[in-house]
Amino acid sequence: MNLRVILADDHPFVLLGVRAALEMHAGVTIVGEAVTPGSLIKLLQGTPCDVLVTDLTMPEVSGAVDDGLDLVRRIRCAWPLLRIVVMTALTNTEILRAIVSDGVVSTLSKMETTDELWQAIEASSKGEVYVGRSVVEALAKPGDEACDPSPVLPLSRKQAEVIRMFVRGLSIPEIAVELGCHSRTVSRQKREAMTKLGVTNDPGLFAYIRAHGVMLVKSHS
Structure with a gap:
């Protein structure tokens, strides 16, 4: 095998690792x-390969290339014969x-063993689709026992503004300058928005926004 x-x-x-x-x-x-979506696309354009093993969330500071599901779909469209393993x-x-x-x-969780990663790569190279045990278990659980955090709620206008700027690559202090408020206010808005979206960290936030966008409430609170 080569x-x-x-x-x-x-x-x-x-x-x-x-x-x-x-x-x-x-x-x-x-x-x-590759360490960014942009560098990955450039690498794929000039480097023949059989299997791509990629993280789902690799935020691009410039915003020139989307990450998450949009990146996977773009790669599938441009290189239909390439087999993809998402970690x-x-x-x-x-x-x-x-x-x-x-x-x-x-698809498999980063919590899986390297042996399972190899099984996913081997299966993908044969044209098969492999789903890791942790992913299967998460999807098999009833809604209230699944790995989703709290239910997704609409964001206020201020929360949505903060999240949109953050996923474009702006830092908390930069967002505060743009909005004319204190950094503590921006941090609070970001934290509240993440709670509503049911994500607990920045990679999860990036992935959620790339996949689903931002849902606003009608109120301007």
Whole structure:
């Protein structure tokens, strides 16, 4: 077997660990690595490969290239023969279900073992779709027991403004300057918005907004 693999993740230590694990398998060659959606697209344009192993959330500061589901769909459209394995730390079942329902992309949690990652890569190289055990278990649970945090609620205008600026790459202080308010106010609005969206960290926030956009309430509170 001569399997060419590209790795993409915005955390260098993750790339290092995955590379070390995969290079233990005979016939596997890591032909490139990327840490942003833009660098991944550029790499794919000039580097033939068989399987792409990519994180789902790699925010691009410039906003020039979307990450999340939009990035996966773009890659599938441009390179239809490329097999894709998505690794994610997300537990939001709406997002996981959106990936799995694609029916083409293999998906597994970053909590899985490297052995399971290899199974996903091997299955994908054969044209099969692999779904990791943790993802299967999350999607099999009833709604109130699933990995989704709290129910998704609409955002206020101020919360939506903060989130939109944040996912475009602006920092909390920069958003405060843009909105003419204190950084503590921006942090509070961001925290409240994340609670409403049911996400607990920034990668989850980026992935949710890329997948679903921002839902506003009619009130301007």
